[in-house]
Amino acid sequence: MKQLYILATILILSINNLNAQSITISDNGGCFSNMILNIAGTFNGKNFYNNPGTGVSLYWDSIDNKWKTDAASATPGNNAFIIWFSSVNTPLNPPDLAYGSWTDDSGFCGALTQMEGSGTDNGSVLNITDENLKSSKLKIHPNPTSDFINITGKEENDTYNVYNSIGKKIFTGEFTINTPIDVKILKNGLYFLKFKSGAVIKFLKNKDNYFQKSTTWLLHFARAFFYIQSLGSS
Structure with a gap:
């Protein structure tokens, strides 16, 4: 014993x-x-x-x-x-x-x-429960996106990291006001963008972006419909 x-x-x-x-x-x-x-x-x-x-x-x-x-x-x-x-x-x-x-x-x-040391944060892993995600006043669009994202509400240039849904850092970049961020290299899925200043926002990458495609096809259909209608009334 x-x-x-x-x-x-x-x-x-x-x-x-x-x-x-x-x-x-x-x-x-x-x-x-x-x-x-x-x-x-x-x-x-x-x-x-x-x-x-x-x-x-x-x-x-x-x-x-x-x-x-x-x-x-x-x-x-x-x-x-x-x-x-x-x-x-x-x-x-x-x-x-x-x-x-x-x-x-x-x-x-x-x-x-x-x-x-092991007690420091090197920015390689994101704590997804980060309270800054809830308090961030920044807006991201389009969301979902296929190629680029735009950030509004950010008033200064900053460094950012992009993380996947499990908190792993994918890449780092430099943010410039009024300049879109290129996300074409990302696979489809949920991502988090965290600025060095602390703010965190999330976005969805959808390469096919079905919503945008559906909207485009509906617009083409409407134009064709009204064009046919105009031919029949003339």
Whole structure:
């Protein structure tokens, strides 16, 4: 029985270790070099990370709408000494250095040179339950589409990712106001377009676009009908 208990304990610890998420940060000012922050819970609906030994935490501030790195408190939300922040509203984890822009807020440690690890969001997978999908005021048309989509309500240029229905990133592009987005390469199906600023909208790709074809055929039929009618009355 004792051996079984020990085996079960080892198994649980192994599973927890497999699920553990961590973030490694470094800067060019000499404050942090390969500092590891481990997942410590949730805060404001997103994961937060800390290193209790050094009193550093990384968390989402829902009031300022920013990810913040606090160098003076391992407890999230204290805002004791914010070193860096990012306004990229990722669904669950902070963006890595390649995916999100991190701003030096203190001028003390210099720029981030490393923000990576299993606890960061690299934009490759979309959380389809993202609340931004519900709150987005952007409009997309035509929807369904066969070749191009147009975005209205977007007032600035931005970078975007297109994801399929299971959240896998298909491609990345640059959005320019009043310029259609080419989606001809996509297969038929449901897709999500997420801007780097956070907004998410969904659209349906239908290569055959039966609705448009049906409308076109109905229009041709109506024209032919009225043309025949005009011949009979003349």
